[in-house]
Amino acid sequence: MQQPQHIGSTDPILAAGDEPASNTSPNAYFGDILEARVSRRALLRGSLAAAVAGAMATTLPFGGAFAATVSRAAAPSLGFKAIPVSAADRVVVPEGYRVQTFIPWGTPISGDMPAFSLDASGEDQAQQIGSHHDGMHFFPIDGSSRDGLLVLNHEYVEPRFLHGAARGLALDSEGFPQHEDGSRDPDQVLKELNAHGVSVVRVRQGDDGQWQVVADAHNRRITGLTPMRLAGPVAGTAHVQTRYSPDGSMTRGTLNNCAHGVTPWNTYLAAEENWSGYFANQDTEIDRRQTRYGIVTRDTGRYQWHKATGGADETLRFDASSRGASAGEDYRNEPHAFGWMVEIDPHDPESTPVKRTHLGRFAHEGVIFAPAEEGQPVVCYSGDDARFEYIYKFVSARPYQAASADGSLLDEGTLYVARFNEDGSGEWLALAPGENGLTPEHGFADLADILVNTRSAADHVGATRMDRPEWGAVDPVTGQVYFTLTNNTRREAGQEHAANPRPDNGFGHIIRWQEDGTHTAERFAWDLFALAGDQDDSRDLAGQPLDRDAIFASPDGLWIDPDRRVWIQTDISESVMNNGIFDVFGNNQMLAANPETGEIKRFLTGPVGQEITGITMTPDQRTLFVNVQHPGATTGAEAFAAGDFASHWPEGGSAVPRSATLVITREDGGIIGA
């Protein structure tokens, strides 16, 4: 008899698997110590305009960097007719656009191409598209806009929709089948591990305009089990020695891959976001390498993988308790091999993925590279998506040279963390030995210690605590860097900061900044691009409330296309979507914005229970790929047991909902969004 089981969150606005706040550092909130530029009273509902106008009219340093750069740039058109919000179980796009549903979870791509089935085995899953599609990039083959490698992340799984054996059980979105003694079926665990990770799949557009999977030697699944190399300062140190890799050079698998990045040398980086929940640890004394990431003494993990019957090494490792005589005999260090950015070369199916440790260890949402310049350092930005966490930047030590550039550029350099000042200026604080108090006397032994403890180092240097940093994007013309800040309902009155101006920030906002000169600068000027929310509690760049064609909440996915359209994707948690103050937003959606005027228009609405995430285009900008993640996640446990799913997308009828990719084109073959 299998019993439902789950580990729940007590915060109503967190989605499945999101990290609860673990930043208990005493960093001062700027709002506590300065006379806030944006006063709390002025930010109360209905009197937001004055406050935001103040925040956005700040005199910027560097001679008004924003004004100077923006005035030189051409504005993109938003030529489509905005669509209304929707609560329907389908995808809606503007008039004149077409949508094809593509590569849903379980689509065979490699090996003997096992057909989709709820009863497919764990081994089958390793040859099929994973679940919960997220960050994604189209790598053209020979520059083609009709033939390429689509690479996409699979953030997590809902076991109830993954296993035929779960049908009829009362399972919610985090639940899973479990034996009475708490153990788990090992093939179900294998299927869940293999439904995580990354898919590389060759795709081609036929003469009929439809896109198809091509059986191709490039096609591969990278999963929670794939051997990976550690590189950079943490590789080979005592922090990552395990029974699997006593010399600390290797680890297995990548998990909770949210957004991604594309390097200037055309490889893919998958981010490890909410990985800490997967680990149990029964030690009574756990140090900051785990506690600062949310791992506390417990015998539970998100899916209880460590309780798979048979006790295989690859599942036992999810219990990080100290059991052996030394770290090389157990998995006390296994969680230290997660929280990194993972480099994958999609062009070489034999390549071993590499965890690039110099980019820091945290709940990486994704990474975004500044345009590479010959002879200059490589620069990239990454957000740590948990409440009150930080935004980071890496600057390589060696210069970019197109002819020889590769991932080793990410192994030497400087990791910085952002401090946003109330006056609209900001600075990058180096997380390096001897810098900003990061010394052995203060508990930071060396560079590897700083990087394994990235969050603690950022606490120590006084970085600014943000409202859950998600995706970033760089404007290809102005160089402005945008980041979404999805929400933070734990920011209390008195903790407001000009860069995070609302207490109980359920709707989120978008910040942007301009570096002082080049992307390697240590100073920048910032402003707020938009405060998300309903028509009573939102502001666009012009200081106006968002109208009904523009309202959105919980911005997450963010991408700027070659014409400078800013695409915004939303992730209102399934725990609150279509309810209360979130009712007006309908299902999660995607909008496009003009980076100069701040105009925002709704472009797409998704089916019930999902989030819209992941976006990439063909070089000709005539095919847009967008992901739909976790349709039907709003299904309650009893409704699940009754087969009454909140969504049956995409197949309809009585089908289980499946994450999938949307392929969007224009009926007239034109540029998407124009």
Ligand code: FEO
């Ligand atoms: Fe996986 Fe921060 O969204």
Ligand code: CA
């Ligand atoms: Ca998600």
Ligand code: CA
């Ligand atoms: Ca996300």
Ligand code: CA
């Ligand atoms: Ca999110």
